[in-house]
Amino acid sequence: MSIKVLPPKCNRTDPLEIIRTRQRTHGRPATIAGPMVRYSKLSFRQICRDYNVDIVYTPMMLAREYVRNSQARISDFSTNDLDTPTIIQVGTNNVTDLLRFIEMVAPYVDGVGINCGCPIKEQLREEIGCALIYNETLLVEMVKAVKDKYGDTLRLETKIRIHEHTRPERTLKMCQDLCEVGVDWITVHGRLRTTRSSEPVDLDAIKYIVDGLKGYDVPVVANGDCFTVADMGRIADYTGVQGVMSARGILSNPGLFDGYDICPWGCVEKFINYCMEFGGLPFQLIQHHIFCMFENMRVSKDDIRQLMSTRNMFELIDWIDSRFDLKRPGDKEFGTREAIPYLESSK
Amino acid sequence: MSEEISNLKDLHISNDEHQQPMTKGKNGIPNQSMTKPITVDANTGEVIVKKFTGKQRIRKGQSQEQYEAELQHFYEVEKGPVRTNIGWMSSWEEFERNLNGLDLEIKHNRLILMSFLHRWYYLRDYASCLKACNEIQLKYKTLNYDEKKMKREINEINYIIEKCSNK
Numbered sequence A: 001m002s003i004k005v006l007p008p009k010c011n012r013t014d015p016l017e018i019i020r021t022r023q024r025t026h027g028r029p030a031t032i033a034g035p036m037v038r039y040s041k042l043s044f045r046q047i048c049r050d051y052n053v054d055i056v057y058t059p060m061m062l063a064r065e066y067v068r069n070s071q072a073r074i075s076d077f078s079t080n081d082l083d084t085p086t087i088i089q090v091g092t093n094n095v096t097d098l099l100r101f102i103e104m105v106a107p108y109v110d111g112v113g114i115n116c117g118c119p120i121k122e123q124l125r126e127e128i129g130c131a132l133i134y135n136e137t138l139l140v141e142m143v144k145a146v147k148d149k150y151g152d153t154l155r156l157e158t159k160i161r162i163h164e165h166t167r168p169e170r171t172l173k174m175c176q177d178l179c180e181v182g183v184d185w186i187t188v189h190g191r192l193r194t195t196r197s198s199e200p201v202d203l204d205a206i207k208y209i210v211d212g213l214k215g216y217d218v219p220v221v222a223n224g225d226c227f228t229v230a231d232m233g234r235i236a237d238y239t240g241v242q243g244v245m246s247a248r249g250i251l252s253n254p255g256l257f258d259g260y261d262i263c264p265w266g267c268v269e270k271f272i273n274y275c276m277e278f279g280g281l282p283f284q285l286i287q288h289h290i291f292c293m294f295e296n297m298r299v300s301k302d303d304i305r306q307l308m309s310t311r312n313m314f315e316l317i318d319w320i321d322s323r324f325d326l327k328r329p330g331d332k333e334f335g336t337r338e339a340i341p342y343l344e345s346s347k
Numbered sequence B: 001m002s003e004e005i006s007n008l009k010d011l012h013i014s015n016d017e018h019q020q021p022m023t024k025g026k027n028g029i030p031n032q033s034m035t036k037p038i039t040v041d042a043n044t045g046e047v048i049v050k051k052f053t054g055k056q057r058i059r060k061g062q063s064q065e066q067y068e069a070e071l072q073h074f075y076e077v078e079k080g081p082v083r084t085n086i087g088w089m090s091s092w093e094e095f096e097r098n099l100n101g102l103d104l105e106i107k108h109n110r111l112i113l114m115s116f117l118h119r120w121y122y123l124r125d126y127a128s129c130l131k132a133c134n135e136i137q138l139k140y141k142t143l144n145y146d147e148k149k150m151k152r153e154i155n156e157i158n159y160i161i162e163k164c165s166n167k
């Protein structure tokens, strides 16, 4: 190749080291904000970091699109100096696209995760996401190709679902094969491809995998149904994992790993500020993030209705300012209050 | 995903957003079987994927030359991923650079310009916001745009000009 390819980020914050050591250094598992298509953008990743989250994922992006299309790259992934440790998640169905994708992004992230859990039809049809756990040969081949090329200079994770409940032998076998070819850690979402997220996550299955991988030096992260710090402790104690990942929980309450059972107001303030500072997010996405946090904070239905009826960012800011005391950076108490500061005059 | 921006209309996260209707298997156990992609050309990433209906689809590969062209564009034109540090939108020069440098036929680029307005408005710098609105309005007039497509954005700018003028 005539172009000089940039190497993986050299001053990365090693996510594997964090997962391995958090129990010893902090007396708790590593805390991880899971990938969410559309939502895990830079502003959201940043707010997570303000609340005791150790590692944050990007949304899944399609390797195929990323390596072929400049506009896809621009809208899929933006970053900054504070955006670390970040795992970029990729959806792919072949080694070539994956290696090219990694070659492009590796200088800018702390690790790469392969999505083997997404159950939506459009991805399964393309053999992406959860389809990969039914195609172990291809998955193992992809991990091997990446690790053979990069060794320890690049961290590679796989986020999987389970094949069966309770004692998922096929899943364990797949995980063992992944360990053999050098996967750095495995995140297990304790649900089948067909399990609804309203059904509880299968912790026995996760424990079965943790126990079955004892012979390997590869940590397991548990994913599913972590909504509070108490959930985090319970999940880690029961399964023996070294990290816990939350998705829906952290979306509605980015403060959850910091011990807040309800999203603190300061989090809303800081989130809005990040959105304004980084830019580039569609209004509906910002509105929806605030909606999720407000629901968690038990903001009244009427207020939520009003929030959702704002039609652009200016209306949204005006409405919030008319109803709450929204501090800006530089204001006293910016980002620090817990209770919702309703304006007396608006009651 | 790149198409996500245009798909935001249906933004909601019901618990089962990521669920697909399952195909019934034997004895009521959902069918967990999957088909596998067939690699046609390992050098280009060309694969055949099979739809549930049994129909085959080819996903075209990318030659080494095509990939290198993308990589070169990524390094030299895009300068890697977009970087947005705190304060990157705080200068007027940066606004002008974007106003005059970006291809405003692209929706995402117009969103970047709007982000400057949002930030000034949020920080209560109504004078800068108004000044920028006027510049954007002038610029949009020089574009050969589809009025229907940009109606929302144009309305938004009109709305905010009025708002800022009254502050």
Ligand SMILES: Cc1cc2nc3c(=O)[nH]c(=O)nc-3n(C[C@H](O)[C@H](O)[C@H](O)COP(=O)(O)O)c2cc1C
Residues within 6 Å of the ligand: A034, A035, A036, A037, A039, A059, A060, A089, A115, A116, A117, A118, A159, A189, A197, A223, A224, A225, A226, A245, A246, A247, A248, A249, B013, B017, B018
């Ligand atoms: C809105 C939304 C988007 C998601 N997007 C992704 C994704 O891009 N990649 C992925 O691996 N999982 C994705 N998931 C699944 C979550 O990462 C996680 O595995 C699942 O929600 C279970 O965790 P939870 O119980 O903490 O929500 C998504 C989930 C939600 C609710």
